[in-house]
Amino acid sequence: MSRIKNCFDKLKTKNRKALIPYVTAGDPDPGITVPLMHAMVSAGADIIELGVPFSDPMADGPVIQRAAERALAHHVSLRDVLAMVAEFRQQDNATPVVLMGYLNPVEVMGYAVFAEAAIQAGVDGVLTVDLPPEEADELVAALKSQQLDPIFLLAPTSDDERIKLICAAASGYVYYVAVKGVTGAGNLDVRAVADKLAQIRKHTDLPVGVGFGIKDAESAAAIAAVADAVVAGSALVQKIEQAAAQHDRIKTEIAGLLMQMRAGMDV
Amino acid sequence: MPEWVCLLKAGVINAKNAKKKLFCMKYESKVANVSQPENMKVGDKLIGQAPDDRGHFGIYGGKFVAETLMVPLQELQDAYEQYLTDPDFIAELDADLQNYVGRPSPLYLAEGWTRYLGGAQIYLKREDLNHTGAHKVNNTIGQALLAKRLGKTRIIAETGAGQHGVATATVAARLGLKCVIYMGAVDIARQAINVYRMKLLGAEVVSVDSGSKTLKDALNEAMRDWVTNIDDTFYIIGTVAGPHPYPAMVRDFQAIIGREARQQIQQQAGRLPDALIACVGGGSNAIGLFYPFLDDKEVTIHGVEAAGDGLDSGRHAAPLCAGRPGVLHGNRTYLMEDDDGQIIETHSVSAGLDYPGVGPEHAWLKDIGRAEYVAINDDEALQAFHDLTRIEGIIPALESSHALAYATKLAPTMDKDQIIIVNLSGRGDKDIHTVAALEGIEV
Numbered sequence: 001m002s003r004i005k006n007c008f009d010k011l012k013t014k015n016r017k018a019l020i021p022y023v024t025a026g027d028p029d030p031g032i033t034v035p036l037m038h039a040m041v042s043a044g045a046d047i048i049e050l051g052v053p054f055s056d057p058m059a060d061g062p063v064i065q066r067a068a069e070r071a072l073a074h075h076v077s078l079r080d081v082l083a084m085v086a087e088f089r090q091q092d093n094a095t096p097v098v099l100m101g102y103l104n105p106v107e108v109m110g111y112a113v114f115a116e117a118a119i120q121a122g123v124d125g126v127l128t129v130d131l132p133p134e135e136a137d138e139l140v141a142a143l144k145s146q147q148l149d150p151i152f153l154l155a156p157t158s159d160d161e162r163i164k165l166i167c168a169a170a171s172g173y174v175y176y177v178a179v180k181g182v183t184g185a186g187n188l189d190v191r192a193v194a195d196k197l198a199q200i201r202k203h204t205d206l207p208v209g210v211g212f213g214i215k216d217a218e219s220a221a222a223i224a225a226v227a228d229a230v231v232a233g234s235a236l237v238q239k240i241e242q243a244a245a246q247h248d249r250i251k252t253e254i255a256g257l258l259m260q261m262r263a264g265m266d267v
Numbered sequence: 268m269p270e271w272v273c274l275l276k277a278g279v280i281n282a283k284n285a286k287k288k289l290f291c292m293k294y295e296s297k298v299a300n301v302s303q304p305e306n307m308k309v310g311d312k313l314i315g316q317a318p319d320d321r322g323h324f325g326i327y328g329g330k331f332v333a334e335t336l337m338v339p340l341q342e343l344q345d346a347y348e349q350y351l352t353d354p355d356f357i358a359e360l361d362a363d364l365q366n367y368v369g370r371p372s373p374l375y376l377a378e379g380w381t382r383y384l385g386g387a388q389i390y391l392k393r394e395d396l397n398h399t400g401a402h403k404v405n406n407t408i409g410q411a412l413l414a415k416r417l418g419k420t421r422i423i424a425e426t427g428a429g430q431h432g433v434a435t436a437t438v439a440a441r442l443g444l445k446c447v448i449y450m451g452a453v454d455i456a457r458q459a460i461n462v463y464r465m466k467l468l469g470a471e472v473v474s475v476d477s478g479s480k481t482l483k484d485a486l487n488e489a490m491r492d493w494v495t496n497i498d499d500t501f502y503i504i505g506t507v508a509g510p511h512p513y514p515a516m517v518r519d520f521q522a523i524i525g526r527e528a529r530q531q532i533q534q535q536a537g538r539l540p541d542a543l544i545a546c547v548g549g550g551s552n553a554i555g556l557f558y559p560f561l562d563d564k565e566v567t568i569h570g571v572e573a574a575g576d577g578l579d580s581g582r583h584a585a586p587l588c589a590g591r592p593g594v595l596h597g598n599r600t601y602l603m604e605d606d607d608g609q610i611i612e613t614h615s616v617s618a619g620l621d622y623p624g625v626g627p628e629h630a631w632l633k634d635i636g637r638a639e640y641v642a643i644n645d646d647e648a649l650q651a652f653h654d655l656t657r658i659e660g661i662i663p664a665l666e667s668s669h670a671l672a673y674a675t676k677l678a679p680t681m682d683k684d685q686i687i688i689v690n691l692s693g694r695g696d697k698d699i700h701t702v703a704a705l706e707g708i709e710v
Binding site: 055056057058059061062065069072075077102104106134152153154155157158159162177180 | 321329330331332333334335336337338339477478483484487490491494495497498592593594595596597599602604606607608609610611
């Protein structure tokens with residue numbers, strides 16, 4: 001069974017929701033990423049979304065754009081990210097890891113080569129934000145042949161027809177983008193999210209994660225009340241930026257915020 | 268056993284060539300496995316065949332965007348398809364092109380320059396005489412009319428040289444729409460006059476400081492704006508790139524260049540030309556000229572990319588000549604990228620060609636062999652800029668100067684009774700400061 005399904009099944013028996021932190025691999029330098037992943041698990045993360053830096057992050061706001069620029073200043077490549085996951089797996093064989101990024105680095109490596117390398121590194125799921133299901137047949141086939149979960153985005157603009165299409169292609173979980181905008185955008189409307197999740201659940205039994213606009217214990221708790229998973233990205237990456245490359249401070253700050261979110265969600 | 272291990276054992280690939288070989292095989296297999304229109308040969312009917320209903324030109328094009336944009340793109344496609352055949356819309360568009368833009372633009376036999384080059388007769392399609400000084404307005408007029416039909420109140424656009432920004436700000440001013448233009452900080456510095464023109468026209472010009480601070484980053488930022496403000500905002504993309512339906516829609520608005528030229532050359536010379544030449548950045552002026560001639564297989568087609576300091580220098584903007592396929596800005600096409608799939612910075616003396624991608628239809632025309640793509644370096648373009656100015660009294664844009672420079676190579680290899688049409692896509696007023704600075708002159 002995939003680590004992702006296993007994770008959601010286990011949480012369900014405990015009546016808990018998944019906390020999914022996102023950080024960009026190699027931000028602010030490659031040495032921090034694996035220790036930070038372990039620190040996030042200790043602080044209550046259930047699944048880790050690891051960002052693959054890309055030169056043109058069209059769907060990201062300024063906070064995650066700058067994270068990608070910091071990582072790329074160290075020339076962090078997709079192969080480097082896979083090596084980080086492999087290193088993480090030496091100590092943690094349970095926590096699912098989802099790679100999140102853009103299609104082109106995967107395209108250049110080649111879908112089959114990438115899927116093979118990803119499963120060997122210990123990756124569980126892959127989310128390419130600029131790849132809608134209409135263009136994804138080949139990559140989905142390559143991922144599924146290696147038992148990797150293709151994760152897809154759903155948006156406020158997705159209608160019933162698209163929700164069906166996306167959920168049919170996805171496995172593991174689906175990721176609902178709670179606001180129209182880029183990562184780090186504000187103004188989360190929990191009631192609108194609840195309504196959309198009800199619409200999504202008419203079409204799928206997959207767990208539904210919600211991200212964009214979750215920045216503290218309060219917003220995490222509000223989303224945990226209606227979703228299966230809470231995804232936090234820009235709020236964490238902002239902590240990394242503020243900690244100015246001090247590794248201990250980064251780990252402490254991120255763990256602190258995750259523990260607050262966890263406490264809010266588990267009330 | 269994974270495919271690449273089998274290939275390695277079979278000796279098809281080795282450690283040295285593995286990456287390139289696997290990449291090529293992947294695309295060859297895609298090309299081989301698909302039916303119409305991907306495996307079309309030159310000579311088949313091409314007009315109206317591509318893209319398919321998902322926006323694919325062979326393996327290129329498509330819609331590679333985050334989910335939030337998929338429904339808005341479908342709405343745009345539906346609207347575009349509806350209005351393209353709507354007599355009222357077409358009548359309004361035609362009237363604007365005639366009375367506001369000044370179309371048809373002349374097709375001019377450059378006799379002095381023809382004599383100077385000593386070969387084929389060279390006709391210039393004078394897009395530089397359009398209102399706002401370039402071909403860009405053909406497209407912005409069309410998209411702005413669509414925006415009005417869709418009830419959008421806010422227009423956004425990206426711009427490199429500033430020509431598309433000016434053309435967008437112009438139509439927004441005329442229709443009373445709010446207008447925001449995204450422009451890389453580097454381009455703002457080298458195109459100060461166009462920045463001021465946009466501001467005069469009432470547009471807000473937003474400086475983009477991310478990435479390489481040029482056109483590609485301006486496009487990223489415009490996309491981010493669009494995804495955030497989808498309800499009231501219409502994004503006017505300025506070239507034949509981006510997610511479907513933009514490459515097809517912009518082509519259709521620009522194809523008036525080729526339709527006019529095809530008619531004009533038959534009136535003036537009594538026959539079709541032997542060759543077409545146009546510069547290619549994103550490729551909108553080129554596809555506009557080429558498209559109506561695609562089925563005239565006796566007409567050779569030449570797209571000219573920017574070789575910057577030279578293709579061997581690595582400092583250029585020639586993805587078709589020296590790049591490889593990948594996915595950026597919503598479509599699959601030839602890109603300038605490194606081995607990790609990161610987009611690399613480009614260089615050209617002309618801001619309008621300084622872009623790491625190219626329209627997917629050009630990628631397709633290259634692969635099927637219908638068009639040839641070459642590159643001209645900065646020095647050659649500057650020489651053509653001066654030559655045309657002195658010999659014909661026409662100051663061309665630095666972008667168009669790349670097409671002119673290739674004509675100086677092609678024309679002498681042809682007979683005197685043969686004909687070349689060069690798309691003079693824009694006028695050079697905006698480039699005066701750039702050229703003067705390169706020559707150490709303070710204006």
